[in-house]
Amino acid sequence: MFDWLLKDEWFPKFDWRWDYAWEILPRLLEATLNTLIAAAAGYLIALVLGLVFALAQRSDSRILTFVVREFVEFVRSTPLLLQIFFIFYVGPQFGITLSPWISGMIAIGLHYSCYLSEVYRGGLDSVPKGQWEAATALNMTTMQTYKRLIIPQAIPSAIPGMGNYLVGIFKDTPMLSVIGVAELIHTANSIGSETWRYLEAYTLVGVIFLALSLPAAGLIRAFENLVRRKLGM
Amino acid sequence: MEDFSGFPLEIADENKPMVSFKKVRKAYGSLVVLDDLDLDVAAGEMVSIIGPSGSGKTTVLRMLMTLEQINGGVIYVDGKPLTHMGKDGKLIQANERHLRERRTDIGMCFQHFNLFPHMTAIQNCMEGPVQVLGMSKAEARDRGEELLELVGMADKKDQHPSRLSGGQQQRVAIARALAMRPKVMLFDEVTSALDPEVIGEVTNVIRKLVSEHNLTMLMVTHQMGFARDISDRVCFFYGGKIEEQGKPADLFGNPQRERTQQFLSAVKEAV
Numbered sequence A: 001m002f003d004w005l006l007k008d009e010w011f012p013k014f015d016w017r018w019d020y021a022w023e024i025l026p027r028l029l030e031a032t033l034n035t036l037i038a039a040a041a042g043y044l045i046a047l048v049l050g051l052v053f054a055l056a057q058r059s060d061s062r063i064l065t066f067v068v069r070e071f072v073e074f075v076r077s078t079p080l081l082l083q084i085f086f087i088f089y090v091g092p093q094f095g096i097t098l099s100p101w102i103s104g105m106i107a108i109g110l111h112y113s114c115y116l117s118e119v120y121r122g123g124l125d126s127v128p129k130g131q132w133e134a135a136t137a138l139n140m141t142t143m144q145t146y147k148r149l150i151i152p153q154a155i156p157s158a159i160p161g162m163g164n165y166l167v168g169i170f171k172d173t174p175m176l177s178v179i180g181v182a183e184l185i186h187t188a189n190s191i192g193s194e195t196w197r198y199l200e201a202y203t204l205v206g207v208i209f210l211a212l213s214l215p216a217a218g219l220i221r222a223f224e225n226l227v228r229r230k231l232g233m
Numbered sequence B: 001m002e003d004f005s006g007f008p009l010e011i012a013d014e015n016k017p018m019v020s021f022k023k024v025r026k027a028y029g030s031l032v033v034l035d036d037l038d039l040d041v042a043a044g045e046m047v048s049i050i051g052p053s054g055s056g057k058t059t060v061l062r063m064l065m066t067l068e069q070i071n072g073g074v075i076y077v078d079g080k081p082l083t084h085m086g087k088d089g090k091l092i093q094a095n096e097r098h099l100r101e102r103r104t105d106i107g108m109c110f111q112h113f114n115l116f117p118h119m120t121a122i123q124n125c126m127e128g129p130v131q132v133l134g135m136s137k138a139e140a141r142d143r144g145e146e147l148l149e150l151v152g153m154a155d156k157k158d159q160h161p162s163r164l165s166g167g168q169q170q171r172v173a174i175a176r177a178l179a180m181r182p183k184v185m186l187f188d189e190v191t192s193a194l195d196p197e198v199i200g201e202v203t204n205v206i207r208k209l210v211s212e213h214n215l216t217m218l219m220v221t222h223q224m225g226f227a228r229d230i231s232d233r234v235c236f237f238y239g240g241k242i243e244e245q246g247k248p249a250d251l252f253g254n255p256q257r258e259r260t261q262q263f264l265s266a267v268k269e270a271v
Helices: A018-056 A062-076 A080-094 A100-125 A129-137 A142-179 A184-195 A199-230 B057-064 B096-103 B121-131 B137-150 B166-178 B196-212 B224-230 B248-253 B258-270
Strands: B019-028 B031-041 B046-050 B072-077 B084-087 B090-093 B106-109 B184-188 B216-220 B233-238 B241-246
Touching: A018 A062, A018 A100, A018 A142, A018 A184, A018 A199, A062 A100, A080 A100, A080 A142, A100 A142, A129 A142, A129 B106, A142 A184, A142 A199, A142 B121, A184 A199, B019 B057, B031 B057, B031 B072, B031 B241, B046 B057, B046 B224, B057 B072, B057 B184, B057 B216, B106 B166, B121 B137, B121 B166, B137 B166, B166 B196, B196 B216, B196 B224, B224 B248, B233 B248, B233 B258, B241 B248, B241 B258
Parallel strands: B046 B216, B046 B233, B106 B184, B184 B216
Antiparallel strands: B019 B031, B019 B072, B084 B090, B233 B241
16 A cells, blocks of 8 residues: 555665675775774873873963863864864974874874863862872872872773763774875775775775774773772772 | 061970960961960870860861961971971971971871772771882881781771771771871861761770870860860860860869850750
8 A cells, every 4th residue: 555655766776785895894894993093092192191181270380270271172162173184284384294194193182182181170079188188198299199099089980981082082083084094984985986886885884883882881881890899999 | 478586496495395386377268267376285195175166176187287278377396397497597388398298297087087998908008108108018018907906907907998887997097197107196076977886996096095105196076075084185175266275174074164164064965
């Protein structure tokens, strides 16, 4: 009775070719590795720099706090894509010429460090004031207090936020394709332009992203529990 | 610029007090918490501080631990200025380095214990000696175990604070403070957050410290019976001043000031 709905011309021809999909899979998997490397390197930069930004915003120096605060706001309020272009294309005008890979990872790392600094800040603020007072009573320095007491206690509550941005950074790596980093989207584009077949390449890219992102949430939760247990909290 | 010319650079007297507050003033904005406080505590003396809330009694300990800055006067510990330091023969505000040097004489226990939750009992006791005093881990562990033994917590040394009761946590906190070998120990309402049935285990530890160790102690407490038992002297604080002080038998048995009488009878009624 719904025959009238199933007119052939209403459906685009769904022309999926398995043999072709198998053929391009190795190239895409190689690109997956590049994507993971870019994401991991960017994340590592963000983890370290984010902590530096978070600590700087808590320092006694008003100037430092102000400068870092404004910088973080600035980066968070402008698109990542613009930052990638800026570092790659405008950098050379200031005598800083970087390869696509390096510029990409710096851009992503810097961008996410600003988000992560907020996550850290929340974690650091959540440590009770009494811990600082106990540290003073034991005559510990500010550095020792952060390193031995405050940061270890701030980490567990920061892990969910840190995990979200790990997935976020992974899903943002395609932006690096605009400056020619051979990550997944870039590779899928090249495959498509070589053969004029886009369906298989883009579908596989989607499946790969999904397969890697989906388990992340569970793994992050398991990691958080592990850390909490290790710290006896 | 405040004038410190009336304050000595050092108290060199043979019978110098271990702790000396000289005209110490503390205010939050226009609210004066402590008003020209003068208080000397002799070496080895146990002084209890009692009084209604808001009378400034906890502030006395917090200033001595340098958790709060003072707004006037000078605090001396063991004859040397704590809150200030000498420069060109004059006293100036202490810098962080001076505070770190002078704080080694003082240890403190808090109402809410403030143990490090990510460390076991013994690790809590080792943290200060290893990180601050530069002691070897083996030596710090020995000392920590000795002190946990003293407070009756040796069997729980590998437990995290979350596994311990309030009384047990407070005993670990006392061991942690003692591990730094302070000359002066401060107890800030250490039994106030405890369930009634475990208060005794903490007060017993403090009793033991008083009878067996030659520590100078200042204790803020609401346990009048305990203060009366173990103190050499009791100070009743009211409105940022010492309203009355004396031997426990005199102050509790025969208070002279009206406010002291009112406070003590109010406390008695509450029990």
